[in-house]
Amino acid sequence: MTLETVELRKAFGGVVALDGASVAFQAGKVNALIGPNGSGKTTFFNCVTGMIRPDSGRTTYQGQEITRKPPHAIARAGVGRTFQLCRVFPRMTALDNVLAAVRPGGFPKGLRGARSRSDLDRARGWLTRLGIEHLADAEARAMSWGQQKLLELAGVLMAEPETILLDEPAGGVNPALLDRIGALVRELNAEGRTFVIVEHNMDLVMSISDHVVVFDRGRPIAAGPPSVIRTDERVLGAYLGV
Numbered sequence: 001m002t003l004e005t006v007e008l009r010k011a012f013g014g015v016v017a018l019d020g021a022s023v024a025f026q027a028g029k030v031n032a033l034i035g036p037n038g039s040g041k042t043t044f045f046n047c048v049t050g051m052i053r054p055d056s057g058r059t060t061y062q063g064q065e066i067t068r069k070p071p072h073a074i075a076r077a078g079v080g081r082t083f084q085l086c087r088v089f090p091r092m093t094a095l096d097n098v099l100a101a102v103r104p105g106g107f108p109k110g111l112r113g114a115r116s117r118s119d120l121d122r123a124r125g126w127l128t129r130l131g132i133e134h135l136a137d138a139e140a141r142a143m144s145w146g147q148q149k150l151l152e153l154a155g156v157l158m159a160e161p162e163t164i165l166l167d168e169p170a171g172g173v174n175p176a177l178l179d180r181i182g183a184l185v186r187e188l189n190a191e192g193r194t195f196v197i198v199e200h201n202m203d204l205v206m207s208i209s210d211h212v213v214v215f216d217r218g219r220p221i222a223a224g225p226p227s228v229i230r231t232d233e234r235v236l237g238a239y240l241g242v
């Protein structure tokens with residue numbers, strides 16, 4: 001196991017977003033976290049990455065307690081993440097966005113020479129790997145939504161995380177890019193990275209995942225390989241609302 005939670009609970013006023021969620025994701029695998037709208041998936045990501053504090057419960061990463069650690073400490077421990085609404089700096093170039101991932105705050109104009117050669121090479125390498133190197137000098141705001149999602153992922157990869165949490169990587173992207181994102185996840189996984197993916201596109205989930213966890217009302221109701229999850233009656237019931 002790599003990322004594990006025990007009885008994670010988080011309420012927003014009267015709304016219980018996480019209701020004692022105990023989940024174990026598998027190291028070296030592509031894990032998916034699925035569930036109907038409002039079932040607590042993003043709140044779960046926010047809790048395990050330190051963006052919000054759970055009311056109770058624990059999270060461990062590779063056996064180490066990370067429950068109350070701040071986001072930067074969890075990132076440093078090796079967990080990277082993307083966001084549903086994609087976080088890039090709109091007025092910075094693609095290259096500067098990727099570099100900013102290793103130097104939070106970016107580079108003031110006069111200090112551009114301070115970028116290290118190896119960081120530059122690595123940043124260009126990730127842009128190339130993700131197929132957006134031709135946009136290196138374009139401002140992020142001039143890029144398409146799908147390109148911005150790739151750019152955000154390039155920034156995450158720049159920190160060399162062992163585990164990557166993706167929040168709706170397929171959301172709003174065109175079918176060609178969808179295929180590329182799927183292939184990329186499998187490639188990066190084959191190189192040793194663990195993934196946890198929150199995603200509504202079931203074709204993508206079922207084609208790239210090794211292990212699927214299903215949330216309903218703030219807690220897991222099923223977990224297993226796609227072939228089993230696809231026909232699980234509890235899962236079908238949760239999605240159909242019966």
Ligand SMILES: Nc1ncnc2c1ncn2[C@@H]1O[C@H](COP(=O)(O)OP(=O)(O)OP(=O)(O)O)[C@@H](O)[C@H]1O
Nearest residue numbers: 012015016017035036037038039040041042043044
């Ligand atoms: N900051 C917040 N304040 C109040 N309620 C919140 C907050 N964040 C989430 N919630 C509520 O908690 C519940 C779980 O939301 P969450 O976004 O975690 O679900 P989700 O499974 O990620 O949904 P979706 O698939 O639609 O993104 C929902 O009822 C939501 O309205």
